Amino acid sequence: MKILFLPDNITIDAEAGTPLLEVAEDAGVNIPTGCLMGSCHACEVELNDGQIICACITAIPPGEKEMTINLSVDVDW
DSSP states (O other): OEEEEETTTEEEEOOTTOBHHHHHHHHTOOOOOSSSSSSSOTTEEEETTSOEEEGGGOBOOTTOSEEEEEOOSOTTO
8 A cells, every 4th residue: 555644745655454653664754652552642643534543553454555644733742
């Protein structure tokens, strides 16, 4: 699956089931983290469908051909 990280327009291929933070790291993209359990919401990102998720507890879903991840969810964090 093609993963597009915004706002920097960085694209990388990723396999379903791969942790999102691992994919971001492989792409050279920094997603801030805190607790790594989804509680602090430091790693919130927005998917192309508008859904806000915690990247630390999310893996690449199966069955999709591409996915857009917007890193500019909380500019004050």
